[in-house]
Amino acid sequence: MASQFAPPQDTAQLEDLVSRMVSQALEKERASKTKKIALIAANGTLDWAYPPLILAATAASLGWEAGIFFTFYGLNIIHKDKHSALQVAPIANPAMPMPMPVPNLMGSIPGMTPFASFMMKRKFAGAGVASIDDLLDIAVESGVKLFPCAMTMKVFGYKAEDFIEGSQDICGAAAFLSYASDADVTLAF
Amino acid sequence: MASQFAPPQDTAQLEDLVSRMVSQALEKERASKTKKIALIAANGTLDWAYPPLILAATAASLGWEAGIFFTFYGLNIIHKDKHSALQVAPIANPAMPMPMPVPNLMGSIPGMTPFASFMMKRKFAGAGVASIDDLLDIAVESGVKLFPCAMTMKVFGYKAEDFIEGSQDICGAAAFLSYASDADVTLAF
Amino acid sequence: MASQFAPPQDTAQLEDLVSRMVSQALEKERASKTKKIALIAANGTLDWAYPPLILAATAASLGWEAGIFFTFYGLNIIHKDKHSALQVAPIANPAMPMPMPVPNLMGSIPGMTPFASFMMKRKFAGAGVASIDDLLDIAVESGVKLFPCAMTMKVFGYKAEDFIEGSQDICGAAAFLSYASDADVTLAF
Numbered sequence: 189m190a191s192q193f194a195p196p197q198d199t200a201q202l203e204d205l206v207s208r209m210v211s212q213a214l215e216k217e218r219a220s221k222t223k224k225i226a227l228i229a230a231n232g233t234l235d236w237a238y239p240p241l242i243l244a245a246t247a248a249s250l251g252w253e254a255g256i257f258f259t260f261y262g263l264n265i266i267h268k269d270k271h272s273a274l275q276v277a278p279i280a281n282p283a284m285p286m287p288m289p290v291p292n293l294m295g296s297i298p299g300m301t302p303f304a305s306f307m308m309k310r311k312f313a314g315a316g317v318a319s320i321d322d323l324l325d326i327a328v329e330s331g332v333k334l335f336p337c338a339m340t341m342k343v344f345g346y347k348a349e350d351f352i353e354g355s356q357d358i359c360g361a362a363a364f365l366s367y368a369s370d371a372d373v374t375l376a377f
Numbered sequence: 378m379a380s381q382f383a384p385p386q387d388t389a390q391l392e393d394l395v396s397r398m399v400s401q402a403l404e405k406e407r408a409s410k411t412k413k414i415a416l417i418a419a420n421g422t423l424d425w426a427y428p429p430l431i432l433a434a435t436a437a438s439l440g441w442e443a444g445i446f447f448t449f450y451g452l453n454i455i456h457k458d459k460h461s462a463l464q465v466a467p468i469a470n471p472a473m474p475m476p477m478p479v480p481n482l483m484g485s486i487p488g489m490t491p492f493a494s495f496m497m498k499r500k501f502a503g504a505g506v507a508s509i510d511d512l513l514d515i516a517v518e519s520g521v522k523l524f525p526c527a528m529t530m531k532v533f534g535y536k537a538e539d540f541i542e543g544s545q546d547i548c549g550a551a552a553f554l555s556y557a558s559d560a561d562v563t564l565a566f
Numbered sequence: 567m568a569s570q571f572a573p574p575q576d577t578a579q580l581e582d583l584v585s586r587m588v589s590q591a592l593e594k595e596r597a598s599k600t601k602k603i604a605l606i607a608a609n610g611t612l613d614w615a616y617p618p619l620i621l622a623a624t625a626a627s628l629g630w631e632a633g634i635f636f637t638f639y640g641l642n643i644i645h646k647d648k649h650s651a652l653q654v655a656p657i658a659n660p661a662m663p664m665p666m667p668v669p670n671l672m673g674s675i676p677g678m679t680p681f682a683s684f685m686m687k688r689k690f691a692g693a694g695v696a697s698i699d700d701l702l703d704i705a706v707e708s709g710v711k712l713f714p715c716a717m718t719m720k721v722f723g724y725k726a727e728d729f730i731e732g733s734q735d736i737c738g739a740a741a742f743l744s745y746a747s748d749a750d751v752t753l754a755f
Contacts, residue, residue: 206395209581210402213588223558228753230617232661235449239419239565242528246550260613261661275660282464282490283421283450301660315531339620342693361624368751369601373557375417375565376617376753395584399591412747424638428608428754431717435739471653471679472610472639504720562746564606564754 224253226368228376232261234274234305234320238312239377241265241323247373248330256327257364259337262377263344265320266334266351272321278304328354335359335367413442415557417565421450423463423494423509427501428566430454430512436562437519445516446553448526451566452533454509455523455540461510467493517543524548524556602631604746606754610639612652612683612698616690617755619643619701625751626708634705635742637715640755641722643698644712644729650699656682706732713737713745 225247229240240256247254264270278284278300313319318326327334336351338358348358359367368374414436418429429445436443453459467473467489502508507515516523525540527547537547548556557563603625607618618634625632642648656662656678691697696704705712714729716736726736737745746752 202394203398205580206398206584207402209584210395210399210588212581213585214402214406214592216585217589217592223554225554226751228617230755233659239417239448242550243554247554250551250554252554259617261659264661277660281422281450282466282494283453305660311532315528317528317532339693339695343689343695361620362628365601365603365621365625365628365630365751371751373415373554373560373563374751374753375563376755377419377565391583392587395587396591399588400595403592403595412743414743428606428637431739432743436743439740439743441743470611470639471655471683472642500721504717506717506721562604562743562749562752564752566608566754 222251222253223247223373224371225255225373225375226364226371227254227256227374228364229256229258229262229265230260231377232264232270232274234276234308236377237265237271237274237320238317238323240375241320241327243375244332245323245326245330248327248332254327254331255333255335255367257335257337257359257367259340263336263340263346263351266324266336266355267346268350268352271324271352274320275301275305276308277301324352328352333367335364337361337364411440411442412436412562413560414444414562414564415553415560416443416445416563417553418445418447418451418454419449420566421453421459421463423465423497425451425566426454426460426463426509427506427512429564430509430516432564433521434512434515434519437516437521443516443520444522444524444556446524446526446548446556448529452525452529452535452540455513455525455544456535457539457541460513460541463509464490464494465497466490513541517541522556524553526550526553600629600631601625601751602749603633603751603753604742604749605632605634605752606742607634607636607640607643608638609755610642610648610652612654612686614755615643615649615652615698616695616701618753619698619705621753622710623701623704623708626705626710632705632709633711633713633745635713635715635737635745637718641714641718641724641729644702644714644733645724646728646730649702649730652698653679653683654686655679702730706730711745713742715739715742 225243227240227244229237231237244254244256258266264274276284284304309319334352334355336346336348336355336358338360341347341358348355414432416429416433418426420426433443433445447455453463465473473493498508523541523544525535525537525544525547527549530536530547537544603621605618605622607615609615622632622634636644642652654662662682687697712730712733714724714726714733714736716738719725719736726733
């Protein structure tokens with residue numbers, strides 16, 4: 189590109205040249221910038237654990253920087269004793285596709301929650317979707333940052349050692365905002 | 378602007394010139410860039426179908442590019458046989474304003490879910506809010522992109538032809554991230 | 567920085583110089599820009615009132631511009647007669663850590679919702695977390711903008727004077743999108 193140099197003859201020419209160079213430099217910077225996603229996982233049921241984990245793992249596989257802030261019930265997703273036992277309630281969600289419709293009354297019978305959770309796991313496995321445990325492994329291995337929320341840890345009495353290997357240092361709302369402030373995509377679940 | 382040419386006399390002057398041009402270029406770019414919103418609809422109840430459809434339709438009416446990724450229960454919203462029959466459960470949501478308070482026990486009686494859904498539709502119609510069916514028509518007509526999530530389609534056994542006219546090709550998490558990566562607003566419902 | 571001026575000898579040198587200056591100008595702009603968060607609060611239960619209020623108050627304390635759009639059940643959070651009485655349902659959320667597991671059947675017994683709400687408030691207070699009332703005060707005092715959604719106000723029959731002091735003028739979806747369009751972080755709860 190080191191073509192023969194035709195020095196700008198007046199301000200307009202210089203401005204024009206610089207303007208084109210500025211556009212090129214901006215485009216180059218954008219193309220080279222690593223994309224980033226910052227997610228919040230605030231639900232701790234089986235169904236709501238999938239979206240943040242799948243999005244983060246997919247983003248990481250595309251070369252994005254990815255982090256999830258686990259807060260409120262979402263802390264369950266990275267809790268050592270709970271992440272394999274997440275459940276879904278067959279009640280109060282008329283949108284849940286079930287083998288047969290479950291009226292709220294029946295859904296409130298003890299035993300229906302484990303049954304619905306078992307059915308959902310089987311449906312997901314049948315469609316070739318990784319389990320929550322596998323998704324957590326994939327996330328950690330691909331560098332997704334898993335941040336436990338300090339405040340809700342205190343509320344629920346959880347300690348740093350309660351969380352799976354690969355979790356980050358506990359993190360407050362301010363630290364999450366700082367992480368998210370230059371993200372390209374931010375979503376809460 | 379082709380004023381008499383005063384070529385930059387030193388690095389500082391050139392820096393000053395470039396800095397001003399960068400600001401102008403950025404401002405021009407921002408002003409001319411079409412705004413874009415990327416939404417996720419993961420809930421399939423009557424109440425949660427409104428926010429993504431209303432935001433997308435409003436954004437499109439303002440000249441924004443708008444797309445919704447329908448995943449999990451949210452697939453119901455664009456399902457031919459289900460979008461007109463979305464329901465809301467009168468149980469487990471103490472925030473729902475009802476003509477009279479419905480205790481969870483009463484909410485679990487069969488028949489309460491269709492009744493609450495009927496009441497909500499009437500309330501929304503009474504306030505002049507478009508129905509879900511109308512909002513879907515408006516969205517499609519105004520160019521909102523409706524993406525069904527490939528993975529959860531497989532889980533729930535839905536096929537491309539199950540979705541309303543105007544839906545896009547089925548789309549994975551990676552394609553959604555690519556769509557959302559340059560959006561100005563990203564929100565999940 | 568006005569070092570001895572070595573005028574660019576050819577286009578490549580000028581491009582190089584401009585490219586470095588563009589990077590500097592962008593970095594300067596980014597560092598000086600006030601960060602902004604735009605939140606949606608669409609849930610009106612006790613547990614879901616915390617995340618948007620805590621994030622907005624934290625953002626404001628960091629010098630960010632912060633605004634929350636209260637829509638649907640979320641309007642309860644800023645409703646004068648309701649914000650102190652937000653409740654959480656002990657049903658249909660198997661992720662809720664309770665002193666002892668509450669089966670859906672037991673959760674549907676009248677009186678369990680106030681009891682679960684009382685327990686949650688005590689847990690949060692015990693961990694030193696501000697109450698919803700205090701968070702609202704902090705938000706208003708630190709300049710967080712609280713926007714009631716015009717459309718859902720009409721649906722639920724609320725009037726401007728129903729909302730706490732410090733709420734903004736009622737606001738439609740278009741006004742929220744305009745507010746959010748240049749935000750760095752956008753999240754819906």
